[in-house]
Amino acid sequence: MVVFHVIILVGMPSSTLSSMQQQVPAMFVFGDSLSDPGNNNNYKTLAKANTVPNGIDFPYGVTGRFCNGATIADHLGYLLGIELIPACNDPRTTGSTLLRGVNFASSSGGILNDTGAKFGQNIPMSKQVELFGEKILPELKSLMENSNVEESAANSFEHFVAKSLIFSSIGNDDLINNYLSRFGNPLNKPIPPHFWDSVIIAYSNQLKFRRTTEFDPIVYSFDHGPGPVFLYINLPQGVRGHL
Numbered sequence: 001m002v003v004f005h006v007i008i009l010v011g012m013p014s015s016t017l018s019s020m021q022q023q024v025p026a027m028f029v030f031g032d033s034l035s036d037p038g039n040n041n042n043y044k045t046l047a048k049a050n051t052v053p054n055g056i057d058f059p060y061g062v063t064g065r066f067c068n069g070a071t072i073a074d075h076l077g078y079l080l081g082i083e084l085i086p087a088c089n090d091p092r093t094t095g096s097t098l099l100r101g102v103n104f105a106s107s108s109g110g111i112l113n114d115t116g117a118k119f120g121q122n123i124p125m126s127k128q129v130e131l132f133g134e135k136i137l138p139e140l141k142s143l144m145e146n147s148n149v150e151e152s153a154a155n156s157f158e159h160f161v162a163k164s165l166i167f168s169s170i171g172n173d174d175l176i177n178n179y180l181s182r183f184g185n186p187l188n189k190p191i192p193p194h195f196w197d198s199v200i201i202a203y204s205n206q207l208k209f210r211r212t213t214e215f216d217p218i219v220y221s222f223d224h225g226p227g228p229v230f231l232y233i234n235l236p237q238g239v240r241g242h243l
């Protein structure tokens with residue numbers, strides 16, 4: 001989501017980062033500006049936040065996050081004892097860095113490919129899922145299979161993927177920067193009569209990757225933005241009791 005919403009989040013003290021035992025092997029984040037860690041920084045778009053005052057209370061300063069401190073995805077990571085999840089468009093996000101997980105969230109991006117396009121380039125949800133399934137997972141698989149760690153079920157790629165957390169929070173921009181907005185609706189196309197049905201169908205299809213990766217999803221709907229937020233979390237068994 002961009003332009004219409006200011007997020008005020010209190011910066012987490014950096015000591016929090018390592019104070020907790022890690023609860024999941026990794027976290028993979030899908031979403032819009034509410035979770036974007038700076039994936040749009042090098043895109044031609046108005047939907048980026050790599051300038052002050054964003055980041056003024058963040059231990060790493062200006063990163064492209066649309067807020068003064070940490071995003072909700074960062075906070076969730078801290079609570080689970082995971083260090084900051086790297087941005088998929090950061091060139092350093094490769095090799096062993098992937099083992100913490102990857103954040104694909106992109107400001108102005110939506111469930112529909114057109115959403116937010118008038119601001120410029122973004123990574124729509126369909127593309128975020130594609131990057132996860134076709135680029136990151138294969139890279140992780142070969143990384144783990146070629147590592148020196150002793151082969152066992154507990155440190156297999158399948159176990160790693162099945163126990164990792166998937167966090168997806170997206171849909172604000174489909175409302176604000178597509179459905180409601182002539183500015184956000186890229187080609188000023190008329191809104192089709194079953195717009196929200198198509199959003200739900202697209203999102204269901206995008207989340208089908210769980211079927212091939214043994215994710216066991218829980219779907220939550222909760223409100224942390226002005227639009228309909230579709231939140232999908234894959235929670236490993238042990239963590240469920242804490243919510």
Ligand SMILES: *[C@@H]1O[C@H](CO)[C@@H](O)[C@H](O)[C@H]1NC(C)=O
Pocket residue numbers: 113126127130
């Ligand atoms: C959205 O973009 C993806 C490519 O990232 C493509 O596979 C898909 O068909 C597109 N969906 C629509 C409805 O155009």
